[in-house]
Amino acid sequence: MIAIRRPIKGGNRPSQWVNPDEVTPAQLSTVHGQVRTMPSSAAPSTPQRSIPSRRGPVPPRPTGMTRMGATPHSESGFDRPSLTLALVTLSAGVLALLGASWALTRPCVLGSCERLQRVEEMSGETLQELTESPSTDALSEAQQQLEAARRQLDGIPPWSRHHRRSRRLLDRLEGRSQQLQAARSPLGLAYQAALLSQNPPHSIEEWQEMERLWLDAIAELETIDPENPAYPLARAKLSEYRDNLAAVQQRAILERRGQEQVEAAQLAAEVARTQEGQARDLETWQETYASWRNAVGALMRVPPQTTAQRDARQLFQSYGPQLMSSEQRHRQEQAAQTLHQQGLRLADEARVAQDAQQWDTAIAKWQQAIAYMQQIPENTAYSDQRRPLIQGYTNALVQAIAQQQISEAMNRAQADLQRLCNGAPQICEYEVRRDRLQVKLLPEYVSRVQELDRQANRQNNEAAQQQLNQHVRRLIDGLELVSLNTGIRLTVLDPDGEEVARFAGN
Structure with a gap:
């Protein structure tokens, strides 16, 4: 850093030190203008030294100044023009030095140019990212980065030894920016088409306008050169835009098809009204119903999300009830015939199941047959x-x-008797019929009971006798309960086949 002492004009004020970095280009320009207005005869002089000349030696000037810029004494021999010339010369040198210092402090003037290297790296990374990860956001980011890089290069002054290299890089960046801008143009067309497609449905004319925009966007994408950093994005968008174009064209086709279906529905409704006024029997009601069905069917075939669908919904509010009424009149006789045939078929199946004693199936079939017969409409054949x-x-x-119920009772009796007769030894054997139940006590069981009874009597064991009596009582009560639950008469036989007990059931 160089500091220069400059004289302050006027009085005996001390000199000030000037920092070259603090001198602005505007101040430097002003000072240079002042220098250019000085007389051309002025030349600097150096006190206390003699300067050789072709005319001979020049005597040294008196040293009468106590400080730079002070008024000389009358006896020093200095005149005012010489002093002014010295001040101007010194000021010009100071300003020249300040200008040189300012110029040297500009970017990339001394040494290497980190800014230039940073711009090259930043622009290269940005374009590489756009190439490797193509997206609309990456394209916008790349344009912003290139613009920032161009501003960085504009700060390199012409007197820098890196200026030529910076200009070459700036030209390359300008070319890249133009390439990216060429890729943004079809994106703008696509944006317009996307805006028009909002809030469908649209008329055929609107779909055709969207089709034109997509075609223009595709045409511009196809012109993008492979050397363009946005070429991968253009390829991806090209496929996407073609899909969008196909979708728009399909929507236009659907819109036309919807209008055709509405017209067909209106024609079919006119025919149906004429037939309805003449319908008297099953055949004429069938024809009327077919016409109304054609009208409603045409409305149902109107593609969704079309302007024709709104017209179809309004017509359906009228055609729908007419279709339902004609269908009801047409189907009454047809339903009556179908229900009658189904009832007869189920009744036949119920009889077959009943003969096979498949009571659950028979009951279900009879119930279904009755239900079908009950559904036959009134005022039919x-x-x-x-x-x-x-x-x-x-x-x-x-x-x-x-x-x-009888079958279920017999099954319960079978299970209950099996439970009662099981034991060690086996207590009894049984037979289950629809009209009677028969239980026969086995000899081994009877002998065992008699033996236990005798032992209890001999030993005068009242507890054993009471326990034996309770066992016999439970057996008798159980057999009686079986008879009551099934409602079937039950007979108990001893081992010799003699009847020892009888229960009448219900």
């Missing part, structure tokens, strides 16, 4: 036939239920 059939099927159902 089969409405008069259903009443006697329902009565007969109900009687058969009651009988099947009774038979099922």
Whole structure:
């Protein structure tokens, strides 16, 4: 750092020190302007030395100044013009030195240029990232980074030895920026098309305008050179835009198809109204129903998210009830016939199951047959036939239920008797029939009970006698309960086949 002492004009004020880094270009320019206005005859002089000249030696000037800028004494021999010339010369030198110092402090003037290297690395990394990870955000980021790099290069002054290299890099960055801008143009067209596609449905004309924008965007993407850093992004967007173009074209087709379906529905409705006024029987109601069904079917085929769908919804509010009414009239006779046939079929299946003593199946079939017959509509050809059939099927159902109860009672009796007769030794054997139950005590069991009874009497063991009596009582109570639960008469026989007990059931 160089510090220069400059004189302060006026009075005996002390000199000030000037830092070259604090001198601005504007101040330097002002001072140079002042220097250019000085007389051309002025030249610096050095006190106390004689300067050789072609005209001979020049005597030394008196040393009468006590400090720079002070007024000389009258006896010193200095005149005011010489002093002014010396001050101007010194000021010009100071300012020249300050200008040189400022110029040397500009970026990339002395030594290596880290800014230039940093810009090269930053721009290269940015473009590489755009190439490796292409995206719209990466493209915008790359443009911003290139613009920042260009501003950095503009700060390198022309007198820098790196200026030529910086200009070459700046030209390359300018070319890259133009390439990136070329990639942004189709993105803008795509953005316009995307905005138009918001809040569908749209008319056919609007879909055609979107189609034009997508075609223009695709055409511009196809012109992007492979050397463009945005080329991978352009390739990706090209596929995406083609898909969007196909989607827009498909939507335009759907819009036209929707209008055609609405017109077809209106024509079918006119035919249906004419037929409905003349319908009297099953055949004419079938024709009327078919026409209304065609009208509603055309409305249902209108593609969703189209302007035609709104028209279809309004027409459906009228056509829907008409279709339901004609369908009901048409299907009444058809339903009556179908229900009658189903009821007859189920009744036949119920009889087969009943003959096979499959009571659960028989009951279910009878119930279904009755349900079908009950569903036959009034005022049809089969409405008069259903009443006697329902009565007969109900009687058969009651009988099947009774038979099922008997079968369940026999099954319960079988299980209960098996539980009562099991023991060590075996207590009894049994036989289960629909009209009676028979239990026969086994000889070994009877002998064992008699022996235990005699032992208890001999030993006068009242506890043993009481326990034996309780066992016999439980057996008798259990057999009686079986008879009561099943409602079937039960007979108990001794080992010789003689009846020893009888329970009447219900």
